[in-house]
Amino acid sequence: MNYIATIGLEVHVQLKTRSKMFCASPVEFGAEPNTHTCPICLGLPGALPVMNHEALRLTVLTGLMLGCDIAAISQFDRKNYFYPDMPKNYQISQYDMPLCTNGNVPLHDLAYPKDAQKNIATRDKEVRLVRIHLEEDVAKSFHFETTTGIDFNRAGTPLMEIVTQPEINSPEEAFAFLTALKQILIYGGVSDADMEKGQLRCDCNISVRRENQTEFGTKIEIKNLNSISGVRRALACEIRRQVGILERGEKLEQETRGWDDAAGETFLLRTKEFAHDYRYFPDPDLVTVKTNVVVARVREHVPELPKAKRTRFVAQYQVTPYDAAVLADDLELARYFETAANGAKKPKNIANWILNDLQNALNAEGKGIKDCPISPEALDELVNLIDSGKISGKQGKQVFAEMFASGKPAAVIVKEKGIEQLSDIGSIEALCEQVMEENPKPVADFKAGNVASLNFLKGQVIKLSKGKANPQLVGEILDKKLR
Ligand SMILES: [Zn+2]
Numbered sequence: 001m002n003y004i005a006t007i008g009l010e011v012h013v014q015l016k017t018r019s020k021m022f023c024a025s026p027v028e029f030g031a032e033p034n035t036h037t038c039p040i041c042l043g044l045p046g047a048l049p050v051m052n053h054e055a056l057r058l059t060v061l062t063g064l065m066l067g068c069d070i071a072a073i074s075q076f077d078r079k080n081y082f083y084p085d086m087p088k089n090y091q092i093s094q095y096d097m098p099l100c101t102n103g104n105v106p107l108h109d110l111a112y113p114k115d116a117q118k119n120i121a122t123r124d125k126e127v128r129l130v131r132i133h134l135e136e137d138v139a140k141s142f143h144f145e146t147t148t149g150i151d152f153n154r155a156g157t158p159l160m161e162i163v164t165q166p167e168i169n170s171p172e173e174a175f176a177f178l179t180a181l182k183q184i185l186i187y188g189g190v191s192d193a194d195m196e197k198g199q200l201r202c203d204c205n206i207s208v209r210r211e212n213q214t215e216f217g218t219k220i221e222i223k224n225l226n227s228i229s230g231v232r233r234a235l236a237c238e239i240r241r242q243v244g245i246l247e248r249g250e251k252l253e254q255e256t257r258g259w260d261d262a263a264g265e266t267f268l269l270r271t272k273e274f275a276h277d278y279r280y281f282p283d284p285d286l287v288t289v290k291t292n293v294v295v296a297r298v299r300e301h302v303p304e305l306p307k308a309k310r311t312r313f314v315a316q317y318q319v320t321p322y323d324a325a326v327l328a329d330d331l332e333l334a335r336y337f338e339t340a341a342n343g344a345k346k347p348k349n350i351a352n353w354i355l356n357d358l359q360n361a362l363n364a365e366g367k368g369i370k371d372c373p374i375s376p377e378a379l380d381e382l383v384n385l386i387d388s389g390k391i392s393g394k395q396g397k398q399v400f401a402e403m404f405a406s407g408k409p410a411a412v413i414v415k416e417k418g419i420e421q422l423s424d425i426g427s428i429e430a431l432c433e434q435v436m437e438e439n440p441k442p443v444a445d446f447k448a449g450n451v452a453s454l455n456f457l458k459g460q461v462i463k464l465s466k467g468k469a470n471p472q473l474v475g476e477i478l479d480k481k482l483r
Contacts, residue, residue, distance in 0.1 A: 002211040003246070005239050007174055007204060008166035009231075011181065012159050013191045014137065014199040015058045020156040021136040022049030022092065022286075027158075029197050033151040041136075041156030043088030048285055051076075053294075055158035058190045059099050059134045060291060060298045062160060065188050065305060068103030068132060074289045076134075080279045085139040085150055093161075095280040098133035099291070105129065105164075105184070106307055110325045111176040113232060121170060127177050130163040154198075160190075166205065166216070171235035178202065178228045183306050187331055195227050202231055207252075208242045217242070218252035222259055222266055234259040238266050309334060317347035326355055332369045340376035340383075349383050357397070361404050373407045374400075382410040389423045389470050390414070422468040425477070428461070431469060432477050435460045446482050454478060 019026055023040035039047040063070050077095040104126040109117050139155035141148050162181070168174050182193040182200060193200045202225045207217035222238060225231045238257070245252055257266040304312070306328050313324035313334075327337045337354055341347035358379065362372060374382075382403065386396040391414060402413045414420050422428060435457055436443050442453040454475070461474045 001247075003208045003239075003243050004211055005169055005206060005208050005235075006166050006216055007168035007170075007206045007235060009162075009164045009168065009174060009177065010203040010205070011162040011164075011178070012137075012201045012203075013062075013162065013185060013193065014197075015055050015158040015160055016189065016191050017052055017054045017058070017158050019052060019054075021052050021055055021134075021158040023047075023156055025156065028153070029199075031153055033149070033153060036153045037155070042152055043086070043155075049092065049283075051286060051289065052158055055134060055160075056099075056289065056291075057294055057298055058158075058188075059132060059160050060294055061188050061302065062162075062185065062190050063100030063103065063132055064295075064299060064302050065184055065190075066100075066103040066105060066129060066132070068100035068129065070100055070291055070295050071097060072291060073097065074099045074291060076283045076286045076289075077280045078283045079135075081276055083138070084148070085141050086155070091136060091138060092283055092286070093135035093280075094133035097288075098131045099289075100132035101130070103129045103132070105177055105181050107173065107176040107180050108307065108310070108325065110329055111179040111183070112172055113175050113229075116172040116175075121173070125173065127168055127173075128165040130165055132160060132162050135159050135161060166207075171232040171239070174204065174235055175228055175232040178231060180306070182228070183329065183331075187303055187305055189303075198226060201226055204231060204235060204238075206235060206238055206242075208239055208246065210246075217246075218254055220252065220254065221256045223256055223269060225259055227261075230259065230261050233261070233264065234266060237264060241266065313337075317341050317351065319348055319351045323351050323355060327351065330369065336369050336372070336376050340380045342380075344380055344383065346383070346387055349387060350380060353379060353383055353400075357400055361401075373405075374403050378403060378409050385410055385414065389421060389472070391419060391421045392471065395419050395421060420468065421470050422465050423470045423473060425473065428465075428469055428473055428477055429481075431461050431464050432457075432474065432481055435464060436478075436481065443482065454482070457482075 017027055020041055023038050025036045025038045025041050028036060040049055060070055074094065075097040076092050078090040079093045080090045082089050107125045107127065109120060112120055137154050137157040137159045139150050139152045141150050164177070168177060185191045185193045191199055204222045204225065205219050206222065207219045209215070209217040220238065220242065222234050225234055242252055254272045256269045258269045259266050309328040310321070310324045313319055313327060314321055319327070328334050333354070337351060340354070341350045344350050358372070358374070362369065382396060382399060385391045386393055391399060398419065399410050399413050402408065403410060439457060439460060442456050445453040457478055458471065458474050461478065462469050462471060
C-alpha cells in the first residue's frame with residue numbers, strides 16, 4: 001500500500017531590527033543574560049508597548065517579495081497563556097487581521113538536498129502561503145540540574161510567523177521550501193535566518209493517508225525544529241512511524257511531538273486533551289496599523305529575487321542555468337560574480353574560475369566568499385591575461401595560487417616570476433624556423449603525411465622558448481610554414 005504525506009509548515013523568523021518589537025531594548029544574540037531588558041519586555045504592570053516600525057517594514061517587504069496580499073488595516077491581539085517565559089501571561093501576536101495573506105515560495109532544484117536533486121517529484125513547485133503575521137518572541141528558559149533560569153534578552157524580539165498551505169509532500173520538499181525561503185529572506189535583508197542562532201525555527205504539521213483515500217489523515221505537529229536538515233530527518237522519521245501504526249491497523253491520535261535529533265526519533269509532548277484555548281482578543285494598548293504609506297514606500301525597494309537573478313545571469317552573461325543557479329544561491333557570491341563580470345569580454349570564463357578554482361581554494365581553507373583574498377576586480381584581471389593570450393591557462397593556475405596566497409595582483413606576479421607568455425609573432429616565427437632546421441626528419445615526416453609530428457615540433461618550440469611561447473600561436477605558425 002502506498003501512502004501520501006501532507007505537510008504544512010509554520011516558520012518563525014527573527015527580524016533583523018536593532019531594537020525589540022514593542023520597546024527600545026536592543027536585540028543582540030549572545031549577550032550576557034538579562035542585560036537587554038526594560039519594564040515593557042519584562043511585562044511589568046503599567047508598561048505600555050509601542051510598535052517597532054522597522055519590524056513592520058520588514059514584514060511588509062517579506063509579504064511583497066513572496067507575492068502576498070498586504071492587509072490595508074492590521075491589528076495586534078493578545079494570545080493568552082501562562083508560562084514562565086512570559087510574565088505578562090499573554091504574547092502580543094496577530095489573530096484574525098494578519099499583515100499578509102496568500103503568496104508563495106518558489107522551489108528550485110538546488111534548494112533540494114544534494115542527494116535528492118536528481119529525483120525531484122514536482123519541478124519548479126510553488127508552495128502557497130496562508131499568512132504572515134508579526135508577533136513578539138518570548139524569553140528563553142535554560143534548564144539546569146535542579147533549577148531553571150530565564151533569559152529575558154530574547155523576550156519581545158520581533159518575530160514573523162510564516163504559515164504554508166498543507167501542500168508539501170515530502171521531507172525533501174520541506175527542506176527545499178526552507179532553503180528557498182531562507183535565501184529570499186537574506187536577499188531582502190529581512191533576517192540572517194541563521195538557524196543555529198535560533199533566527200529561523202520551524203513547526204511541522206504532518207499527516208499521512210493511503211493513496212486511495214481522499215480525506216487527510218490525522219494531523220500531528222512536530223514542535224521547535226531548529227535546523228533545515230533536522231526538519232528533513234524528523235519528517236522522514238515521523239512518516240515512517242505513522243505508516244507503521246496504520247499498517248498495524250491501529251489508529252493515530254492528534255498530538256504534539258518533539259524531535260530528539262541525537263536519538264533520531266520524535267517523542268510525545270502532549271495530546272489533544274491538553275490543547276490550549278488562547279482566548280485571543282485585540283490588544284487595547286496598541287492602535288490598529290494602516291499600511292498604505294509603508295506599502296507604497298517599501299514597494300520601491302523590493303530587491304531582485306533569486307529566481308529573477310538566475311534568469312538574468314543566463315541572459316546577460318551567457319552562463320549555463322546551472323552555473324547561474326549556483327551563483328545566485330549565495331547573495332555574496334552573486335555580488336562577487338557581477339563585480340568581476342561587469343565589463344568582462346567573456347563573463348562565462350569568470351564564472352568558471354569562481355565556481356571551480358576559487359570555490360575549491362576557499363573550501364580548502366574553510367573560508368567564505370566574504371573572506372576571499374582575491375578581489376573580484378583582481379580575478380577579472382587574471383582572466384583577461386589568460387583570454388588575451390598573455391599567459392597560458394596553465395600559467396594562469398600558477399598565478400591564481402600565488403594571488404590567493406599573497407593577495408598580490410596578477411600582473412605583478414606575472415612580472416615578478418617572468419611567466420609572461422610569448423605571443424609576439426616575429427619571435428615565435430624565429431623559434432619555429434630554428435626548430436625546423438634542427439629537426440629535418442620530423443619535418444620530412446609531416447610533409448609525407450604524418451600529422452603527429454607537428455605535435456613533436458610544437459613541443460620543441462615551446463621547450464626552446466622555456467615554456468613561454470603561446471601554444472596556439474606556435475601550432476598555427478608551424479602549420480603555415482610546413483605547408
Ligand atoms: Zn524592553
